[in-house]
Amino acid sequence: MAKQRSPPPSHLLLLLLIVLVTCPYPPHVRANCNFQGRSDDRGPNSKVKGMFVFGSSLVDNGNNNFLDNMAKANYSPYGIDFPLGPSGRFTNGRNVVDLLGEYLALPSLIPPFNDPSTKGLKVVHGVDFASGGSGILDDTGSIVGQVTSLSQQIRNFEESTLPELEAQVGCRSGELLPDNYVFLVGAGSNDYTYNYYLSANANLTLQSFTANLISSLSLQLQKLHGLGGRKFVLLAINPIGCSPSAKARVPTSIGCVQVLNRAVRLFNVELKSLVDDLNAKLPDSRFIVVNSYKIVRDIIKNPASKGFNDSTTPCCEVLSFAEGGNGVLCKTGGRACANRSSHVFFDGLHPTEAVNVQIATKAFLSARRTEVYPINVKRLAEA
Secondary structure, eight states, X not given: OOOOOOOOHHHHHHHHHHHHHHOSSOXXXXXXXXXXXXXXOSOTTOOOOEEEEEESGGGOSSGGGXXXXXXXXXXXXXXXXXXXXXXXXXXXXXXXXXXXXXXXXXXXXXXXXXXXXXXXXXXXXXXXXXXXXXXXXXXXXXXXBOOOOHHHHHHHIIIIIXXXXXXXXXXXXXXXXXXXXXXXXXXXXXXXXXXXXXGGGTXXXXXXXXXXXXXXXXXXXXXXXXXXXXXXXXXXOOOGGGSHHHHHHSTTOSSXXXXXXXXHHHHHHHHHHHHHHHHHHOTTSEEEEEXXXXXXXXXXXXXXXXTOSBSSSOSBOBOOTTTTSOSSXXXXXXXXXXXXXXXXXXXXXXXXXXXXXXXXXXXXXXXOTTTEESSOHHHHHHO
């Protein structure tokens, strides 16, 4: 019998190219993304490995520090109770992102995308893309200067972070993202305060503007789904009409500024409907909404029952309208109240760490569908 000949070298090369194109990673790596040696000390039973964050100031971990705008919180008294001091977080201590990260047992704080050091191993457990003053719409926030819109945040994730993450962990997004990462999105309030209620939008009805917001957000969420995201936490808009800055703008208002609260309630109702629509349209995913409007509003209505005694005034000295400010941000180096855990608002808009603790705790553990719908973050993480 004649000896069987080996394939000519050209055939071997063709076969190798086919293997590389159709299976860029070895089978054992593709089936089990390599998180070993990635500062992950949470044990083998921890399903969620990280979190990607998109939105505005309530979830900004310091991205605006690197942008040319007026919406910054990288100075005292911001961060007065944060271990790292002023970091760009718009509160006295931890924000909702930090607290949910603790509940998810993530091994480190989520770093801001704009920090040049956020690369390599630092992206493995998530990245924060949020930008204070930004919105769902691309033109929101220009009044405060350079901000990163939600659509640009998603592009930053797709074009920069995702390829680096795939290289670090050793597998493609389709295998990497669905089980291992939570996508948190908190945006929309600035689209009303820094967009709709400007004179340029006076010809739009509130309903049509809100419908446009929800439609835009739906497309952006579907974009993240197309990139591999499957576990989504959406934050409702807080009752911004009850903030000290809103009430300072309308001093004749009795209680909260209802025109603002009506707008965000409309958005929040549509956001819940969007969650139902996306869960039906994308059955391989889970979308939930945290009703932070109700959580914060319940505190404001009866602060003593929740451990607070001041739900109307900011804890820090705020740069007023008369002083050239917008009634929102703390004065640089200004005073902060001593009893910060009893205040609802740290500055003219943003809640204290104590309020953020209540939002994050209910988001993670609450069984009330009026607070988190349709399931809580703990069940989402375990799914």
